[in-house]
Amino acid sequence: MATWLLKSEPSVFSIDDLQQRGTALWDGVRNYQARNFLRAMQAGDEALFYHSSCAEPGIVGRMTIVRTAYPDPTQFNPESPYFDPKSPAGTPRWDSVDVCFAGKFSRVLTLAELKAVPALAGLALVQKGSRLSVMPVSAAEWKTILEIA
């Protein structure tokens, strides 16, 4: 089982939205490195939910991957902000996975706090200039994060 971290802007899709819906498709990833991580996910993998571009950026909960990568339907929808007219119909560029709510932390593990934890220094999230929205989390990092949650 692998572990991951996924970013979302809470004004678009928050941990509370996921809690309400139970299961949701994770769409809108438009970066090749992030997409490749989506494609590496297995059903049963676990992931952290991170709120970005908001008043208090940080990790807010956990989820489980319940369906492996499949073509992100928004890339073909001209009405969607994620529409990609250049994505070939035969070999779609962008993928989604399905995720299931697995818990909301009692507090936000803020980015500032995470940056101060030496054991998390290798996490792409805390590295300067990193904008990666889907990233792997090592077993040790996962353990550290759950311990401070």
Place this chain on the structure above:
DNA sequence: GCCAACGTTGGC
């Protein structure tokens, strides 16, 4: 709202 850092595009 600002702006640093990054990824992508496209001319050459």
Place this chain on the structure above:
DNA sequence: GCCAACGTTGGC
């Protein structure tokens, strides 16, 4: 293949 220009991300 290089690299300047551009658009986007995301913290502050």
